[in-house]
Amino acid sequence: MITGVHTLVYSDDPDATRAFFRDVLGFLSVDTGGGWLIFRTGPSELGVHPTSGVHEGVEYTSLRQHSISLMCDDLESTMAELSSKGARFTREVRDDGYGLTVDVAVPGADDILLFQPRYEPPAFL
Numbered sequence: 001m002i003t004g005v006h007t008l009v010y011s012d013d014p015d016a017t018r019a020f021f022r023d024v025l026g027f028l029s030v031d032t033g034g035g036w037l038i039f040r041t042g043p044s045e046l047g048v049h050p051t052s053g054v055h056e057g058v059e060y061t062s063l064r065q066h067s068i069s070l071m072c073d074d075l076e077s078t079m080a081e082l083s084s085k086g087a088r089f090t091r092e093v094r095d096d097g098y099g100l101t102v103d104v105a106v107p108g109a110d111d112i113l114l115f116q117p118r119y120e121p122p123a124f125l
Contacts, residue, residue: 006047011067013108014050020045020107021048025070030051048109075100075116082114 011017013102018037021027027039038047052061075093078100083089088105095101099118103111 001094005043005117007066009048009068009109010051010062010064011048011106011108012051014048015108016107017048017109024082024087063120064109066110070104070112070114071121072116075102075114078114078116084092 009017015035017033018029019037019110021039022029022037027041029037029039032038035046049062051064053059079089079093080106088111090103090111091107092103093100093104096115097118099115101113
């Protein structure tokens, strides 16, 4: 019935946000037209939407928002790799019980949580 999850990131600078997901995180994407990239994120996808614009002649605005977590097997090595590609972390690594966490700055959007889980993620069972 449900085949995946479509995740949205609302951005003040969609081009910069899309470039971050493409160039820094290395997410593969398809262009659905006009530069609107949809990223492969495993058994889900991630689209970046602007916070304002005109669609079919109608102006719209939306709050910049999202709540997304990215998982990794080794937080220290993932942070080193992302740093080498220009990623910036906005706080120190913290033990939040469920795993080690850090916030990654996303250009044009809010930070995203990166974490190394202490549990076996269901997607990998």
